[in-house]
Amino acid sequence: MASAAALASLRGEGVVEFALHPGGYIRFGDDFILVATPRSPRGPLTLIANGLHAAPLRPGQRAWIDNGVLSVGPHMIPLLPTPWPRPKLGAGWRAALDVIPKPPLVGAGVGEGLTPVGDDILAGYAYVKGTVPFTTSLCSPLGAAYIRCAARGELPEVVARVLESPDEETARRRARAVSQWGSSSGAAMLWGVASAL
DSSP, rough: OOOOHHHHHHSSSSEEEEESSEEEEEETTEEEEEEEOOSOOOOOEEOOOTTTTTTTTTTTOOEEEEEEEEEETTEEOOOOOOOOOOOOOOOTTGGGGTTTTTOOOOOOOOOSTTHHHHHHHHHHHHHHHHHHOSSOSSOOOHHHHHHHHHHEEEEOOOHHHHOSSSHHHHHHHGGGGGGGGGTHHHHHHHHHHHHOO
């Protein structure tokens, strides 16, 4: 499921930095991959693995990539790149902002969440600009990874669906699912998009 661009930069040995019971984020230098169950919401860093409930990832667990396969614990996950199309803004997406909470105004690397809310807002901004028009040195490493994805037009599926909403009713309905992407990340990304337009 991960985007081709996200997988292209992964090399060598990594470590499980954040365990999310049963999956988690594996760090390879400045890059990350999210190993998740088949029913999990998906984003541009997501790789789907079966059997995670029987053998969940643990913080500090070593991982490595060899011959197009990610190995972590008993899991051997093929690195199959997925096309990750840039969402096109639909006519109704702004109505979602009526449904989702507005995040606090914070800077890079600041705020609650695995990716701080400030980083998520910057990811939405980078999505609109199609580049990273600021330094990510103050961002969390995971937040910076999602900002790079967003600048390439790669957003979590639930956020992309809201942006593609053809009308206001659809946008409000889809906005309710945005909370599936982190406690505040999906909502903060949408507000970041709005701030850049």
